[in-house]
Amino acid sequence: MPPQGQQVTLGLIQAKANCDPAINLSETLAKVERAARDGANIVCTQELFATEYFCQSEDHENFRLAETIPGPTTKAFQRLAKRFEIVVIISLFEKRGSGVYHNSAAIIDADGSLLGIYRKMHIPDDPLYYEKFYFTPGDLGFRSWKTRFGKIGVLICWDQWYPEAARLTAMRGAEILFYPTAIGWHPSEKEQYGEQQRNAWETIQRSHAVANGCYVASVNRVGHETPIGGDGIEFWGNSFIAGTSGEILSQAGLDETVLLQKVDLCKVDATRTHWPFLRDRRIDAYGEITKRLLDE
Numbered sequence: 001m002p003p004q005g006q007q008v009t010l011g012l013i014q015a016k017a018n019c020d021p022a023i024n025l026s027e028t029l030a031k032v033e034r035a036a037r038d039g040a041n042i043v044c045t046q047e048l049f050a051t052e053y054f055c056q057s058e059d060h061e062n063f064r065l066a067e068t069i070p071g072p073t074t075k076a077f078q079r080l081a082k083r084f085e086i087v088v089i090i091s092l093f094e095k096r097g098s099g100v101y102h103n104s105a106a107i108i109d110a111d112g113s114l115l116g117i118y119r120k121m122h123i124p125d126d127p128l129y130y131e132k133f134y135f136t137p138g139d140l141g142f143r144s145w146k147t148r149f150g151k152i153g154v155l156i157c158w159d160q161w162y163p164e165a166a167r168l169t170a171m172r173g174a175e176i177l178f179y180p181t182a183i184g185w186h187p188s189e190k191e192q193y194g195e196q197q198r199n200a201w202e203t204i205q206r207s208h209a210v211a212n213g214c215y216v217a218s219v220n221r222v223g224h225e226t227p228i229g230g231d232g233i234e235f236w237g238n239s240f241i242a243g244t245s246g247e248i249l250s251q252a253g254l255d256e257t258v259l260l261q262k263v264d265l266c267k268v269d270a271t272r273t274h275w276p277f278l279r280d281r282r283i284d285a286y287g288e289i290t291k292r293l294l295d296e
Helices: 021-037 060-065 072-084 157-161 163-171 187-212 266-274
Strands: 007-014 042-045 087-097 100-108 114-119 144-147 150-154 176-180 215-219 222-225 233-236 240-242 248-251 257-264
Touching: 007 021, 007 215, 021 042, 021 072, 021 257, 042 176, 042 215, 072 087, 072 100, 087 150, 087 176, 100 150, 114 144, 157 176, 157 187, 163 176, 163 187, 176 187, 187 215, 187 233, 187 240, 215 257, 240 257, 248 257, 257 266
Parallel strands: 007 042, 042 087, 150 176, 176 215
Antiparallel strands: 007 257, 087 100, 100 114, 144 150, 215 240, 222 233, 240 248
């Protein structure tokens, strides 16, 4: 049963990735179990938790890292979710079929059932973030799921920068937006741009909480990964949970951690009533939002 009074404890697994997926799986299962024993009701992994961030290069060998959903990893977490009666969100490299792969999240309810899949909609292509080589854009749309512990939505990393994604997921009724993430610095840029980049990442997500009157839980990885040599990427961690007015409720640093935070889902309705942004939307005036650019 849900905690009394709509109190729900969120758990975010911020971790370093090992080059061996089997180690990442066993360690993440152990961390999710620890979060459950410490009182977490909903636990979320970082983006592509089972592997190093392989998108630093375009290499066909990396497609062997993908797996089906459902598959061995989802089944392992389904057993864990059922055992501890928790909701689990796991981010995976999904093989949908020959030549079609997605950056996906599996949503598992507290009875161990697989509620559904979210497939990352916005796919970046930047130096060391060559995701368009690997991932087909999501085709399931923006969704939410009614779990034992509240209605949740899941978006993935690059989706963080798009207010449209947060809005449409909130319009589906999501009370908490989860963002599994793998974002970091190019070491050569860190001194000049690092703080500015990290602040922008945090600010845009906190703004989604404000605009939609919901909780935001963003979980990032940590560690300096150089799978192809060179400077690699220094993942900046700083996983956080923001309240319904955008306030930071809890935030991690640069180390591995299991971040726990209790939230009150009653505040979602209260915030949306007192700051009625959803009520006052001019839905009759937004038709042009579906265009790429507008003529002057």
